[in-house]
Amino acid sequence: KQEVTQIPAALSVPEGENLVLNCSFTDSAIYNLQWFRQDPGKGLTSLLLIQSSQREQTSGRLNASLDKSSGRSTLYIAASQPGDSATYLCAVGNGNKLVFGAGTILRVKS
C-alpha cells in the first residue's frame, strides 16, 4: 500500500528565505506526482505536476523535483513571501488515484 510522508509538518521562516519542502513515498511505481497549495478552509490549488518520466518542473518561484528510484520529491520555493503562507500537499498518482501526504504548514513572517 502506497504511503506518502511530508517533512517537516510545519515550518516558519522569515520573508525572503529560500526553502525546501520534502515528500517521500514508499512505492516507486507511480505515474506522476502533484504538488498542491491549500489555504485555510479552502480547496486545493494545483501548483505543479511531474510525470514519472520527468525529473523536475518549474513555475515562477517554484521548482519541484522527482527521484522515483529513491521515492522522493522536493518543492523548492525561492524568495519566500508572506503570501506563500499556506499548507502544501504532495500527492502521488497510481493510475487513476491520488495518494496524499498530510501536508506541510508553511508560515512566512514579514
Place this chain on the structure above:
Amino acid sequence: DGGITQSPKYLFRKEGQNVTLSCEQNLNHDAMYWYRQDPGQGLRLIYYSQIVNDFQKGDIAEGYSVSREKKESFPLTVTSAQKNPTAFYLCASSINGNQNEQFFGPGTRLTVL
C-alpha cells in the same frame, strides 16, 4: 468561467439524517472524484467516476453513496451509516482517469450536530 463548484459551503446534519453534497464542473472532464479531509491529515478517496453511469469505491466508501447520471455532476450522499461524518469534503475532476492533473473545488464543511 470554467471550474468546479461545490454546494453548500457549510452543512449541518442531525444524527440519523442523510445529506447530499453537490459537485458540478463545466470543464468537460470525464473523471470526477470525492475526497474527505480530516484535521491534520491528507485527503482520502471516497468514490471516483471515470465515465457517466459508472463509479468505483475508493479507500473509505462505507457510509457514502454517489451517482453519475450527467458528465458535469457527481453528487455525494452521506448516509446515516457513516459513523463519523464531520469533515471537510472536496470534489475534484480530471480530463480522464489516466494519470492526469486533478483540479479541486472549494469544498463543503459538514458538521454533525
